[in-house]
Amino acid sequence: RKEVEQDPGPFNVPEGATVAFNCTYSNSASQSFFWYRQDCRKEPKLLMSVYSSGNEDGRFTAQLNRASQYISLLIRDSKLSDSATYLCVVNMGNTGGFKTIFGAGTRLFVKA
Amino acid sequence: DTAVSQTPKYLVTQMGNDKSIKCEQNLGHDTMYWYKQDSKKFLKIMFSYNNKELIINETVPNRFSPKSPDKAHLNLHINSLELGDSAVYFCASSQDPPSVRPWETQYFGPGTRLLVL
Numbered sequence: 001r002k003e004v005e006q007d008p009g010p011f012n013v014p015e016g017a018t019v020a021f022n023c024t025y026s027n028s029a030s031q032s033f034f035w036y037r038q039d040c041r042k043e044p045k046l047l048m049s050v051y052s053s054g055n056e057d058g059r060f061t062a063q064l065n066r067a068s069q070y071i072s073l074l075i076r077d078s079k080l081s082d083s084a085t086y087l088c089v090v091n092m093g094n095t096g097g098f099k100t101i102f103g104a105g106t107r108l109f110v111k112a
Numbered sequence: 113d114t115a116v117s118q119t120p121k122y123l124v125t126q127m128g129n130d131k132s133i134k135c136e137q138n139l140g141h142d143t144m145y146w147y148k149q150d151s152k153k154f155l156k157i158m159f160s161y162n163n164k165e166l167i168i169n170e171t172v173p174n175r176f177s178p179k180s181p182d183k184a185h186l187n188l189h190i191n192s193l194e195l196g197d198s199a200v201y202f203c204a205s206s207q208d209p210p211s212v213r214p215w216e217t218q219y220f221g222p223g224t225r226l227l228v229l
Contacts, residue, residue, distance in 0.1 A: 034217075091214045
């Protein structure tokens with residue numbers, strides 16, 4: 001089982017739609033959780049951290065369920081500019097140390 | 113001003129050659145990383161340095177040797193390049209490593225696209 005798993009998509013949605021991405025992680029001792037965004041041929045950039053209480057930033061809402069080892073990202077009122085790959089990121093510790101694990105990403109295409 | 117910069121942006125070379133990629137950050141961070149993103153878009157950590165000391169060394173062939181001359185620089189030297197080394201290599205930095213501050217943001221450079229022929 002991969003340490004961080006995401007549905008690769010692609011998700012094709014019209015402008016204005018609501019879309020949700022899910023992510024599961026394998027290590028129950030994971031410490032912190034993030035969603036990064038990566039545009040085509042660009043570097044990843046932090047979109048938002050994901051806290052246990054859930055958090056919202058404008059049209060974006062992130063949720064964490066530690067019991068189910070599951071993270072989600074909800075995007076409301078999708079814009080064309082939301083088209084990108086969304087990376088689920090987990091910081092987890094193991095015998096080798098503490099490291100950052102990236103999911104393979106979920107691709108989103110928002111069309112007019 | 114570019115926060116994390118990498119050179120070169122593109123690198124095309126023959127199998128068996130030795131090449132280096134340079135990374136510099138002007139954010140005053142103590143921790144720097146090298147990641148590899150392969151053709152399937154998986155981003156995997158290779159190395160992490162904190163205050164010029166190696167703290168993470170993933171299962172990477174020893175043909176890859178990182179060097180941190182100071183906290184602002186982390187270079188990656190690759191010996192005897194192989195076809196499978198073709199990928200995008202990203203440098204990143206954060207103030208502290210995840211073991212110290214798990215909620216730190218990592219800032220990525222623009223990537224170096226390496227193609228081995």
